[in-house]
Amino acid sequence: MSDFYQQVYEVVRQIPVGRVTSYGAIAAFLGSKQSSRMVGWAMNNAHSYPEYIPAHRVVNRNGLLTGKHHFGAGNVMQELLENEGFVVEDDQILNFKENFWDPVKELSLD
DNA sequence: AAGCTGACTATGG
């Protein structure tokens, strides 16, 4: 597996419970903010990773659950987020900005 | 092999 995917998975795994981040933020942290699509693709292949990947904590820059369809037929992603204390409405995290977790800030600085 | 698609984002009208 490419290091890119590996790093994406590790970053996503380090997202604290009750926090969320965006594909672009992860891509930016890896130094390829223009390849935010690849982060999403990495999530699609997340099942290939031996560890658990909380992909539901990764949404687009709007806090919109664009990838909910990949979790299952129903609104599994929303339920997972609500289970962690998020407020989701119309497939969007209302308090997204308040719970946003930026790896660039949280992991780079320290 | 060439073209399309997609769990994105930024920019311009």
Place this chain on the structure above:
DNA sequence: GCCATAGCCAGCT
């Protein structure tokens, strides 16, 4: 503030 376009790059048809 919404819609269209354009980069991005890996996987699929």
